[in-house]
Amino acid sequence: METDNNIEKDIERVLAAAKNVKPVDAPLLFTEKTMQRIGAERQASRVSTYALLKVAAVLLLIGLNVYTISRVLETPLQQPEQVKVSMDDLVKDYQVTDVSNDWLNNKIQQNEQP
């Protein structure tokens, strides 16, 4: 019975201990140390923004290159137009007066005769 009473008293003392905790002042230079950490964080976020910008620029360049290459590969090569040259065009171009090739046959015959 006495033990139970002692236990009850101990429990009450322990629960009362919560109320007896005195608030303490923040440690010396608490504000300065905290502001230093905040400053370091600000600096780190600036550095990381710069690094992010660099990564974004590199990614943009790579993207542009990939786009350009894919466009080049997708576009079919243009075949050069086949130029059909008629005999009349040749005549025009070289200003030959006779279109017939009789003169050429005559020449060959002459050569064949002994």
Added chain:
Amino acid sequence: MPLEIDIKALKAKSEDAFRHLVNAYGKDIYNLCLSIIPVAEDAEDLSQEAFVKAFNSIDSFREDAQIKTWLFRIAINLCYDHLKWSKRKKRHAILQPLYNREDEPIEIASNFQHPGITLENKEHAKVLYAALETLPEKQHSAFLLYEMQGLNYKEIAETMAVSVSSVEALLFRARASLRKKLQTYYSDYASIKK
């Protein structure tokens, strides 16, 4: 009485505004961290970390809430993360549960060094802190915010993002659970002495 804090300047990440915030709430946040982790160096580190986190996430602060309760929430979350990390480290606890079990026994910390506790109160405070550590997080937070930090139900509800009636229920359960654990602890202690 809430202190005058320029939220716009904070959101613009003004150094002066943050210095004012640290001056205004540094003591409260440090004492809050001490009430969860009664080791002065760890509490200092965590309370500074809370302000750094506040600086990084100030854009997410809703202006209808109190800056004090918002800071308290950040600090509480950081302290619980630290507690979980140190428990896991201590017990190699991949196989241990990450949250407190109802039947977890009270273990008195060897590195207890709360500067706000007088020598004659130290033994009881050690037992209290050890018992508090075995409570589920929400009961623990509600108890220490009410009993140690002196917040009212509304402020606790805002800090913990729960209703006022939930705070009452959490406090009731925390006290009942603490009594039960302390009863077991002192009964075991008495039987060992016999």
